[in-house]
Amino acid sequence: MNRKPVFQFKDNLASRNRSGLTWRLVFQASTIVGILALTALLFNILNQTFGYTAYEARVDPDSLALNGVSLEEQTKAQLIQVLQTRISSGAFNKLEKDKPFAERSRQEVYDLIYDRVVKYKAVAIWPLWDSLMRPAEIKQTVAQDFPTAKLGFVSWISADFLRRQQSSDPVLAGVRTALLGSLWTIAITILAAFPLGVGAAIYLEEYASDNWLNRLIRTNINNLAGVPSIIYGILGLAIFVRTLEKVTSGALFGFVDPTTANGRTILSAGLTLALLVLPLIIINAQEAIRAVPVSLRRASYGLGATKWQTVWAHVLPNALPGILTGAILAISRAIGETAPLVVIGASTYITFDPNSPFSKFTTLPIQIYQWTSRPQDEFRFLAAAAILVLLALLLSLNAVAVLLRNRFSRRW
Amino acid sequence: MATLNNGYRASKPDLRRRPRLSETIIQSLLFLAGFLSIFTTIGIVYELGKEALLFFQTPEVNLLAFLTSTQWQPHINKFGILPLVNATLMTTAMAMLIAIPLGLGVAIYLSEYASTRVRNLLKPILEVLAGIPTIVYGYFALTFMTPLLRSIFGRDVVEIYNTASAGLVMGILILPLITSMTEDALNAVPHSLRAAAYGLGATKLEVAVKIVLPAAISGIAAAVIVGLSRAIGETMIVAVAAGAGPNFTLNPFKGAETMTGHIVRISGGDLSYDSIDYNSIFAIGLLLFFITLTLNILSQQIVRRFREVYE
Amino acid sequence: MAQPVSSNGKYVLEVKNLSVFYGDFEAVTNVNLNIERNKITAIIGPSGCGKSTLLRALNRMNELVPGTGVSGEVLFNGQNLYASHVDPVEVRYRIGMVFQKPNPFPKSIYENIAWGARIHGYKGNMDELVEFSLRQAALWEEVKDKLDQSGLALSGGQQQRLCIARALAVQPQVILMDEPASSLDPLATLKIEELMHELKKNYTIVIVTHNMQQAARASDYTAMMMLNGGETRSGTMIEFNQTSIIFTRPKDKRTEGYVTGRFG
Ligand SMILES: Nc1ncnc2c1ncn2[C@@H]1O[C@H](COP(=O)(O)OP(=O)(O)OP(=O)(O)O)[C@@H](O)[C@H]1O
Numbered sequence: 001m002n003r004k005p006v007f008q009f010k011d012n013l014a015s016r017n018r019s020g021l022t023w024r025l026v027f028q029a030s031t032i033v034g035i036l037a038l039t040a041l042l043f044n045i046l047n048q049t050f051g052y053t054a055y056e057a058r059v060d061p062d063s064l065a066l067n068g069v070s071l072e073e074q075t076k077a078q079l080i081q082v083l084q085t086r087i088s089s090g091a092f093n094k095l096e097k098d099k100p101f102a103e104r105s106r107q108e109v110y111d112l113i114y115d116r117v118v119k120y121k122a123v124a125i126w127p128l129w130d131s132l133m134r135p136a137e138i139k140q141t142v143a144q145d146f147p148t149a150k151l152g153f154v155s156w157i158s159a160d161f162l163r164r165q166q167s168s169d170p171v172l173a174g175v176r177t178a179l180l181g182s183l184w185t186i187a188i189t190i191l192a193a194f195p196l197g198v199g200a201a202i203y204l205e206e207y208a209s210d211n212w213l214n215r216l217i218r219t220n221i222n223n224l225a226g227v228p229s230i231i232y233g234i235l236g237l238a239i240f241v242r243t244l245e246k247v248t249s250g251a252l253f254g255f256v257d258p259t260t261a262n263g264r265t266i267l268s269a270g271l272t273l274a275l276l277v278l279p280l281i282i283i284n285a286q287e288a289i290r291a292v293p294v295s296l297r298r299a300s301y302g303l304g305a306t307k308w309q310t311v312w313a314h315v316l317p318n319a320l321p322g323i324l325t326g327a328i329l330a331i332s333r334a335i336g337e338t339a340p341l342v343v344i345g346a347s348t349y350i351t352f353d354p355n356s357p358f359s360k361f362t363t364l365p366i367q368i369y370q371w372t373s374r375p376q377d378e379f380r381f382l383a384a385a386a387i388l389v390l391l392a393l394l395l396s397l398n399a400v401a402v403l404l405r406n407r408f409s410r411r412w
Numbered sequence: 413m414a415t416l417n418n419g420y421r422a423s424k425p426d427l428r429r430r431p432r433l434s435e436t437i438i439q440s441l442l443f444l445a446g447f448l449s450i451f452t453t454i455g456i457v458y459e460l461g462k463e464a465l466l467f468f469q470t471p472e473v474n475l476l477a478f479l480t481s482t483q484w485q486p487h488i489n490k491f492g493i494l495p496l497v498n499a500t501l502m503t504t505a506m507a508m509l510i511a512i513p514l515g516l517g518v519a520i521y522l523s524e525y526a527s528t529r530v531r532n533l534l535k536p537i538l539e540v541l542a543g544i545p546t547i548v549y550g551y552f553a554l555t556f557m558t559p560l561l562r563s564i565f566g567r568d569v570v571e572i573y574n575t576a577s578a579g580l581v582m583g584i585l586i587l588p589l590i591t592s593m594t595e596d597a598l599n600a601v602p603h604s605l606r607a608a609a610y611g612l613g614a615t616k617l618e619v620a621v622k623i624v625l626p627a628a629i630s631g632i633a634a635a636v637i638v639g640l641s642r643a644i645g646e647t648m649i650v651a652v653a654a655g656a657g658p659n660f661t662l663n664p665f666k667g668a669e670t671m672t673g674h675i676v677r678i679s680g681g682d683l684s685y686d687s688i689d690y691n692s693i694f695a696i697g698l699l700l701f702f703i704t705l706t707l708n709i710l711s712q713q714i715v716r717r718f719r720e721v722y723e
Numbered sequence: 724m725a726q727p728v729s730s731n732g733k734y735v736l737e738v739k740n741l742s743v744f745y746g747d748f749e750a751v752t753n754v755n756l757n758i759e760r761n762k763i764t765a766i767i768g769p770s771g772c773g774k775s776t777l778l779r780a781l782n783r784m785n786e787l788v789p790g791t792g793v794s795g796e797v798l799f800n801g802q803n804l805y806a807s808h809v810d811p812v813e814v815r816y817r818i819g820m821v822f823q824k825p826n827p828f829p830k831s832i833y834e835n836i837a838w839g840a841r842i843h844g845y846k847g848n849m850d851e852l853v854e855f856s857l858r859q860a861a862l863w864e865e866v867k868d869k870l871d872q873s874g875l876a877l878s879g880g881q882q883q884r885l886c887i888a889r890a891l892a893v894q895p896q897v898i899l900m901d902e903p904a905s906s907l908d909p910l911a912t913l914k915i916e917e918l919m920h921e922l923k924k925n926y927t928i929v930i931v932t933h934n935m936q937q938a939a940r941a942s943d944y945t946a947m948m949m950l951n952g953g954e955t956r957s958g959t960m961i962e963f964n965q966t967s968i969i970f971t972r973p974k975d976k977r978t979e980g981y982v983t984g985r986f987g
Pocket residue numbers: 745750769770771772773774775776777788958
């Protein structure tokens with residue numbers, strides 16, 4: 001057993017290096033595939049947001065000029081007059097009954113004319129890629145197949161798109177209601193989840209001793225963060241929509257909005273999302289609080305400060321940038337959530353602005369979902385435009401996070 | 413040196429505890445905020461359990477058939493969850509097939525190969541991917557992946573709604589999650605271990621695959637499990653792209669409804685309380701909750717064990 | 724109400740049979756020690772023998788570490804700090820602390836001083852108090868023009884004097900200092916020592932130090948701590964006397980070895 005080993009090795013460095021290179025390429029390729037996926041995703045959305053559209057009008061808007069004043073320049077009274085002559089008196093009276101014309105803005109009447117009289121209809125739509133690559137072909141097709149149609153290069157996302165309400169006509173539909181719904185809902189979510197989440201984090205980091213109850217709370221929060229969002233939807237349905245219907249419908253506060261006879265309201269939606277993001281806010285806030293140096297707390301206690309004085313004056317201000325960043329990440333998640341809101345019962349079609357927590361609701365993701373699931377192609381383009389609005393909203397929110405963080409951390 | 417003479421320095425300090433009412437109130441409020449999470453869990457288990465119980469108590473339903481029948485057709489009183497579970501498993505499997513190899517590849521590349529500059533460029537891209545709402549992925553599946561699959565495999569082979577498209581896109585959705593968790597695990601491997609292997613003349617690949625990867629294996633396992641749990645609970649992609657209607661099929665190019673997809677479709681309609689449909693979503697939700705909970709606990713357990721090794 | 728409070732007694736703090744625990748681990752065993760009013764008492768001893776632990780037990784800062792416990796008594800003007808009716812917050816208010824590493828709040832210099840006084844309901848003129856405290860800490864001349872700058876923008880030595888000024892602003896009777904000069908250069912250290920000499924007219928100071936010269940130069944009394952040789956590796960006080968005696972003719976051989984640098 002004491003023989004000296006023969007030090008002889010296979011000279012295999014070349015092949016080892018070769019396989020090293022191969023695998024390096026494989027790893028790089030994975031990365032590139034990931035980037036390609038993102039590119040495809042963004043391209044796909046942009047592709048469907050812009051492009052040529054051939055549309056026909058039932059009544060040419062130019063023919064609606066009144067004494068030579070074009071539609072755009074007419075006053076509200078003139079617009080009403082045009083509308084009255086162009087639709088049946090029954091339909092006009094119904095509009096008056098829905099919302100008196102005196103209460104409608106000029107813009108609303110103007111929209112009504114396009115909605116009821118002009119009735120633009122997209123007869124063919126091309127995505128951006130086609131529009132850029134073969135415009136001649138498209139023009140030819142339109143000339144042949146839709147001789148009466150106008151061809152225009154449209155952006156489905158536009159100021160009008162943000163301003164208009166839902167419509168069954170894709171050309172006239174907009175995201176106003178959904179956007180407002182999202183903002184209302186998220187406001188409720190923030191109001192409920194931020195104080196609760198930060199409070200829980202303070203409790204767990206600064207107050208909780210190491211006993212079974214607090215350990216249970218900690219583990220439980222970690223587990224809740226992994227529960228699928230749709231489960232929160234079911235929970236929200238059972239608790240906020242059904243059990244607490246009196247509260248969430250506003251009936252308890254004497255709020256008798258005939259359009260919301262049940263608990264499927266903004267309040268329910270906001271609270272459901274609050275439950276959903278609470279664990280995320282807590283976990284992020286805990287991390288931010290933990291990052292505050294112990295020496296600060298010692299300095300404060302050493303002066304005879306109480307726990308809350310220490311937390312309020314030293315721990316929280318120093319943890320705030322981290323807490324805010326984490327909270328905004330969580331809120332971004334809430335803004336994009338769809339499934340739980342479908343489950344608690346988002347409205348499929350509302351055309352009035354939400355005006356209280358007890359209004360019926362729809363949100364941007366819900367609107368995207370509904371437009372995506374329509375069989376007609378036109379709605380896909382609307383969905384793409386709405387996705388851009390949603391992504392822009394998320395992006396600006398993240399920008400706010402960065403700004404806030406810089407602002408607060410610049411103090412010292 | 414002068415002293416401030418304002419009686420502020422008590423010469424006979426009284427050290428006795430005085431009730432600090434505000435401190436007590438604040439502490440109680442903070443405790444309640446922390447305790448709310450327990451209520452949430454109790455709420456989930458109680459509400460899901462209560463309605464699920466009602467579901468199983470209706471004469472049309474029996475537990476055995478629920479777990480073993482391959483037909484879910486409420487209108488003829490068939491409540492077998494297998495078609496839904498099967499579709500969930502298919503989309504999940506497809507997603508993991510994409511996300512695990514790609515995720516590992518990207519993570520190894522980022523942590524072992526990429527220069528700091530490349531890393532600083534790529535990580536934000538991953539974060540962007542992770543921040544995109546799932547409904548957008550759903551849209552992507554329906555308007556990009558499905559046409560792509562149909563042009564590759566033929567329009568008569570691939571249905572408009574199919575589990576393959578949903579599964580593939582779900583893989584892209586989970587990719588950033590698995591990547592970032594795996595990369596964390598790889599980064600947590602002590603540098604000395606790498607140095608030791610390089611010192612023996614190992615190549616970069618050998619260090620990455622034979623030293624670092626095995627050392628990080630439990631962290632990677634946790635990442636995979638979290639990804640799995642996420643895929644099972646993922647809703648909007650399947651709701652948009654996988655098709656409506658429970659359908660027991662192993663063909664990924666056919667439409668089939670997953671558990672989550674079913675819940676969304678049923679509750680999307682105007683659901684009346686105390687109907688069997690209403691109760692059924694709670695039963696499915698309960699099953700979903702326990703599956704994902706088990707997976708999450710498992711991954712936490714693994715991570716905890718992992719920590720004990722290195723810290 | 725009528726608590727027997729002797730605020731004019733010779734000793735501000737009387738430590739009686741004090742033992743301090745971290746969980747089951749007895750870090751400090753059975754210390755008896757009297758701290759004389761308006762004097763500087765130094766605690767010396769090898770690393771890990773429990774000096775910081777003993778010091779923190781004197782104003783109940785040790786309780787911030789979960790699982791700590793004490794047995795025995797610490798009398799502050801005759802009142803037991805560990806009596807059940809005593810509020811640790813009150814204790815820390817009367818017995819201030821300066822830490823090894825300077826730890827100013829990330830606030831302005833002014834706020835660093837003012838905050839402590841404010842939470843204790845100081846009703847006087849705050850500007851006056853800030854200036855007074857900074858002067859006492861021999862920092863006023865250096866910072867009087869930049870009171871609104873961050874406390875973190877000062878040098879290490881200045882930061883430590885800021886922390887001392889901060890402690891002074893709440894007007895404690897006793898100031899505990901745990902190696903206050905250990906992160907400072909010799910000049911800054913000297914400044915702190917001069918400062919302590921000034922301060923003892925109005926305050927009682929207990930200081931932990933590793934620096935024998937510092938203890939010899941600056942303190943009136945010295946307590947020598949050492950690990951007892953037993954299994955438990957618990958620290959205890961082996962000798963306490965006037966500093967001049969400890970450093971010239973200690974009774975305990977171990978003290979002699981330590982102060983002359985032959986041991987520890
Ligand atoms: N927070 C703590 N938890 C548990 N044990 C501790 C803690 N702090 C100190 N100890 C232990 O108590 C003993 C005394 O520590 P202490 O810090 O009081 O020593 P010291 O004399 O101040 O040392 P040094 O001169 O190095 O500062 C040591 O064995 C130490 O490990």
